[in-house]
Amino acid sequence: MFKFVVKRLIAMIPVVLAVTFVVFTIMWFVPGDPTNIILGNEWSEAASAKLKAELGLDQPFLVQFFHYTTNLVQGNFGMSYITRAPVAEQLMARFPNTLMVVAGAMLFCVGVGVPIGVYSGVRAYSLFSNFTMVVGLLGISFPIFWLGLLLILLFSVYLRWLPSSGLDDGFASLILPSLALGSNYMANIMRITRSSMLEVIRQDYIRTAKAKGVKARDVVVKHALQNSMMPTITVIGMDVGTLLGGVVLTETVFSIPGTGRLLVEAINKRDTPTVLGCLVIMAVCIAISNLMVDIVYAYVDPRIKAQYGGGKD
Amino acid sequence: MDETVKKYTTRREFFKQYKKKSRLQETWNRFLRNKLAVIGLFIIVFIMLAAVAAPLIANYDTDAIRINVPDRLQSPSAKHIFGTDEVGRDIMARIVHGARISLVVGCAAIAVALFIGGALGAIAGYSGGKIDDVIMRCMDVFLCLPDVLLALAIVAAFGTNLVNLTVAIGLAFTPKFSRVVRSAVMTVRGVEYVEAARTIGATNTQIITNHVLINCFGPIMVQVTLYVASAILTIAALSFIGLGIQAPIPEWGNMLASGRVYMRDHAYIVMAPGLAIFLTILSLNLLGDGLRDALDPRLK
Numbered sequence: 001m002f003k004f005v006v007k008r009l010i011a012m013i014p015v016v017l018a019v020t021f022v023v024f025t026i027m028w029f030v031p032g033d034p035t036n037i038i039l040g041n042e043w044s045e046a047a048s049a050k051l052k053a054e055l056g057l058d059q060p061f062l063v064q065f066f067h068y069t070t071n072l073v074q075g076n077f078g079m080s081y082i083t084r085a086p087v088a089e090q091l092m093a094r095f096p097n098t099l100m101v102v103a104g105a106m107l108f109c110v111g112v113g114v115p116i117g118v119y120s121g122v123r124a125y126s127l128f129s130n131f132t133m134v135v136g137l138l139g140i141s142f143p144i145f146w147l148g149l150l151l152i153l154l155f156s157v158y159l160r161w162l163p164s165s166g167l168d169d170g171f172a173s174l175i176l177p178s179l180a181l182g183s184n185y186m187a188n189i190m191r192i193t194r195s196s197m198l199e200v201i202r203q204d205y206i207r208t209a210k211a212k213g214v215k216a217r218d219v220v221v222k223h224a225l226q227n228s229m230m231p232t233i234t235v236i237g238m239d240v241g242t243l244l245g246g247v248v249l250t251e252t253v254f255s256i257p258g259t260g261r262l263l264v265e266a267i268n269k270r271d272t273p274t275v276l277g278c279l280v281i282m283a284v285c286i287a288i289s290n291l292m293v294d295i296v297y298a299y300v301d302p303r304i305k306a307q308y309g310g311g312k313d
Numbered sequence: 314m315d316e317t318v319k320k321y322t323t324r325r326e327f328f329k330q331y332k333k334k335s336r337l338q339e340t341w342n343r344f345l346r347n348k349l350a351v352i353g354l355f356i357i358v359f360i361m362l363a364a365v366a367a368p369l370i371a372n373y374d375t376d377a378i379r380i381n382v383p384d385r386l387q388s389p390s391a392k393h394i395f396g397t398d399e400v401g402r403d404i405m406a407r408i409v410h411g412a413r414i415s416l417v418v419g420c421a422a423i424a425v426a427l428f429i430g431g432a433l434g435a436i437a438g439y440s441g442g443k444i445d446d447v448i449m450r451c452m453d454v455f456l457c458l459p460d461v462l463l464a465l466a467i468v469a470a471f472g473t474n475l476v477n478l479t480v481a482i483g484l485a486f487t488p489k490f491s492r493v494v495r496s497a498v499m500t501v502r503g504v505e506y507v508e509a510a511r512t513i514g515a516t517n518t519q520i521i522t523n524h525v526l527i528n529c530f531g532p533i534m535v536q537v538t539l540y541v542a543s544a545i546l547t548i549a550a551l552s553f554i555g556l557g558i559q560a561p562i563p564e565w566g567n568m569l570a571s572g573r574v575y576m577r578d579h580a581y582i583v584m585a586p587g588l589a590i591f592l593t594i595l596s597l598n599l600l601g602d603g604l605r606d607a608l609d610p611r612l613k
Binding site (some may be wrong): 015018019022023026027028029030031137138140141142143144145146149150152153157241242244245246248249252253263264267268275279282283286287 | 349453454455457458459460461462465466467468469470471472542546549550553554555556566569573576577580583586587590591594595598599
């Protein structure tokens with residue numbers, strides 16, 4: 001198992017590097033002279049040239065990219081053009097908030113989506129199953145930001161149960177953002193789980209288990225569930241990326257000071273190093289989540305583990 | 314003479330009932346049997362008609378753009394079906410004119426994605442080997458970033474006008490189409506009629522465009538329908554955070570963004586634009602799913 005993880009970790013490096021290169025190249029096209037933004041009223045020809053040399057902005061593209069990545073490896077994301085503080089500091093302050101919202105959404109997706117999916121797969125074509133299918137269909141079409149606004153209207157304006165913005169109230173303030181961000185994916189996971197459960201439940205080995213007299217609950221939990229989990233795990237892993245994209249919207253709706261908001265603010269202020277930092281850290285998160293999916297795959301499906309190191313450790 | 318003609322037509326009528334239905338007709342019949350898909354088709358046709366007829370429903374300059382402060386924040390009434398917004402513009406007028414923007418930008422962006430991604434995917438799938446590897450590894454890198462973030466980055470670099478936005482969203486969806494087209498092309502690559510075309514001396518380009526892509530039309534159309542929905546959602550999302558279509562141009566996402574400040578006392582202001590986005594996405598999803606099931610009945 002250790003060998004497998006290490007192999008996958010090494011395979012992650014070129015991907016992250018390539019994504020960084022793509023983002024860096026796109027940001028290279030940002031128009032205007034960054035020294036205008038940094039110096040503001042103090043701008044002069046000489047000061048601009050001096051600052052450019054200091055920041056390495058007068059170097060060729062590839063050299064700049066090389067410097068950027070070598071700094072990145074050491075945890076240095078560069079300096080913000082606006083606040084002149086290290087980007088890493090801002091990211092450290094904001095990223096945990098984003099992580100909390102994503103984790104909350106994830107918990108909601110998996111915690112609600114999988115059990116409902118399994119149940120409506122086992123009891124296919126029942127009233128409950130049909131109802132969840134309709135909910136799933138509506139759920140995947142709901143725009144995150146509109147759902148967020150509707151949740152605020154219902155739960156904080158009319159019912160006054162939950163706070164509508166910020167993260168000051170701890171757990172309570174995480175509920176609405178997680179619901180808004182997670183509902184799309186919850187619906188998706190529910191649908192996928194249901195359809196793969198439907199497929200598995202018709203297999204011969206399920207009938208064999210039933211014929212042996214295994215309890216109905218054990219048939220589902222021990223036989224069907226493990227074999228139907230692969231598509232669900234894939235979707236859960238893929239959704240981490242989509243969740244991180246959606247977090248930009250959720251943080252805007254609920255005024256949460258996270259990476260998504262930082263990204264939007266930085267784009268509006270043309271603060272390129274901050275934009276880059278936000279995008280890179282999100283790409284790294286996505287790469288890590290893909291890695292985790294692969295590891296979970298190996299746990300669930302022994303055939304994959306067997307390919308690496310014979311499944312011993 | 315008259316009699317023979319009559320006989321001929323009746324004979325044709327007679328044989329008609331044994332004639333095999335065309336594949337297209339069979340697919341269409343299967344599609345019509347799927348109630349949800351038909352509902353989706355109805356909704357999207359309705360939205361398209363509203364977009365086409367927008368100038369007849371409301372004048373763009375006087376109803377959808379011009380500020381009319383005395384009429385601001387009026388609740389829905391017979392005069393303003395969805396009410397008026399924070400500067401007195403009729404929300405109904407802005408919704409129908411916004412539909413034009415969303416549908417046109419959404420379709421144009423997917424056309425960009427289909428063209429670039431389709432070309433890359435067709436080349437990769439048809440050639441295989443090293444070319445396939447290089448193209449697909451490049452596309453995988455782009456797939457590491459969610460499409461909202463990729464579109465955001467491109468818009469940040471090139472600015473937010475209508476053309477840039479279309480291209481940005483188009484590029485963001487390019488890798489997905491390259492995968493779709495590639496896998497579709499790979500399924501027909503080895504079949505006999507492609508071999509036959511090669512035997513009679515068709516060039517690779519001819520084979521790809523005249524034989525391979527034509528036969529992949531069905532599955533690609535399904536993805537086009539589903540991705541137009543995502544593209545429209547992405548436009549609305551970018552506009553909502555202020556990096557898409559800018560005010561005063563009416564767009565559903567920026568209507569939600571400007572209305573949300575007033576929603577505490579005037580909830581209707583966020584209802585109509587949100588509902589418009591929701592119905593468009595829902596109908597396209599239903600339509601896409603229906604098309605998929607109709608094209609490939611085994612999947613159901």
